[in-house]
Amino acid sequence: MPAPARGAATLHDVAREAGVSLATASRVLNGSTRKVAESYRVRVQAAADLLGYTPNLSAQATARGTTAVIALMVADIADAATGRLVAGVARAADEAGLVLTVAVTAHDPEREIRVVRALRGQRPRGLIVEAAPADGPDASTLTAELEALSGTGGRVVVIGREVADVPAVATDDRAGASALGEELAGLGYREAVVIAADRDIPAFEARATGFREGFERAGGRIVEVRRTGVSRDAGYDAARALLEAGLAPGTLIFVVRDAVAIGVMSALRDAGRAVGADIAVAGFDDIPSAADAAAPLTTVRVPLEELGRRAVQAVLEPDGPGEPALAVEVVVRASTPGRR
Numbered sequence: 001m002p003a004p005a006r007g008a009a010t011l012h013d014v015a016r017e018a019g020v021s022l023a024t025a026s027r028v029l030n031g032s033t034r035k036v037a038e039s040y041r042v043r044v045q046a047a048a049d050l051l052g053y054t055p056n057l058s059a060q061a062t063a064r065g066t067t068a069v070i071a072l073m074v075a076d077i078a079d080a081a082t083g084r085l086v087a088g089v090a091r092a093a094d095e096a097g098l099v100l101t102v103a104v105t106a107h108d109p110e111r112e113i114r115v116v117r118a119l120r121g122q123r124p125r126g127l128i129v130e131a132a133p134a135d136g137p138d139a140s141t142l143t144a145e146l147e148a149l150s151g152t153g154g155r156v157v158v159i160g161r162e163v164a165d166v167p168a169v170a171t172d173d174r175a176g177a178s179a180l181g182e183e184l185a186g187l188g189y190r191e192a193v194v195i196a197a198d199r200d201i202p203a204f205e206a207r208a209t210g211f212r213e214g215f216e217r218a219g220g221r222i223v224e225v226r227r228t229g230v231s232r233d234a235g236y237d238a239a240r241a242l243l244e245a246g247l248a249p250g251t252l253i254f255v256v257r258d259a260v261a262i263g264v265m266s267a268l269r270d271a272g273r274a275v276g277a278d279i280a281v282a283g284f285d286d287i288p289s290a291a292d293a294a295a296p297l298t299t300v301r302v303p304l305e306e307l308g309r310r311a312v313q314a315v316l317e318p319d320g321p322g323e324p325a326l327a328v329e330v331v332v333r334a335s336t337p338g339r340r
Helices: 011-018 021-030 039-052 057-064 079-095 109-122 136-153 174-188 202-218 232-245 258-270 288-293 304-316
Strands: 069-074 100-105 126-129 154-159 191-197 223-227 252-255 279-284 300-303 329-331
Touching: 011 021, 011 039, 011 079, 021 039, 057 079, 069 079, 069 109, 079 100, 079 304, 109 136, 126 136, 126 304, 136 154, 174 202, 174 252, 174 300, 174 329, 191 202, 191 232, 191 258, 202 223, 223 232, 223 288, 232 252, 232 258, 258 279, 258 288, 279 304
Parallel strands: 069 100, 069 126, 126 154, 191 223, 191 252, 252 279
Antiparallel strands: 300 329
């Protein structure tokens, strides 16, 4: 084959190099649903590789209304639970021939709004939003932006809580937390502190509510609900404050996410309190480090990678049948030994 031409290769260059029509080259490289003979596909791809051709995403967006890009908006990419979700989305996107782009917002409503506005100009095939906003002025603005993105041809899917007419995929967090509360009350715990989020994140609120329902139904009592941030350090600080206020031996601490619970356990150990034997701790998510803690953490296992796959499927099959919330699983470990 001849050497690659100077400058940016065009689709015409690829078609000429492969010895096929422009339409055939376009079908191979621009993701057409029309079938192309395997021999042509191989020739076109080889020519594109030789010439260094890359599809013009702007031209694709003009022709189709969207690009072969799917966007994911998350709060914290460094969080272990979010990482598992991203892995599921990335794998499903790759299988569908889509390029994944990830935006990190740190639960900042203004940043979320800016991200969605910027994405509207890029015409993604779809946008997956990790955490639906709660009610309020910022939520209303974000909802309007999501609807505007939908109006340009991008499919919007929310993970967790349905927003207006935007479809959602979810796990049954409330039921899972309720089952955990019942299980731990059944192990003999009678008093519990709930460490909840200091912002209105629907999934975390569902976990706090579900735990209270299950624990009280089985004979337990919630003695305090303490609200804090959703990081490991926030959990550490919350536990220190509880210890300073006088945390009685035998108390159970339920935390709405494992990352925060890891911080709680670290603070207890630093204060000379034994996790499990003295103060019991339970979380939610089942991140990898939960099982590796000095006292492995009792938690609720969430199928986050499957959740990510379902989100991509909802983008690609807007008229497909809706699926029920994914079930979660209570996992009891050494951080909550029986009190009987």
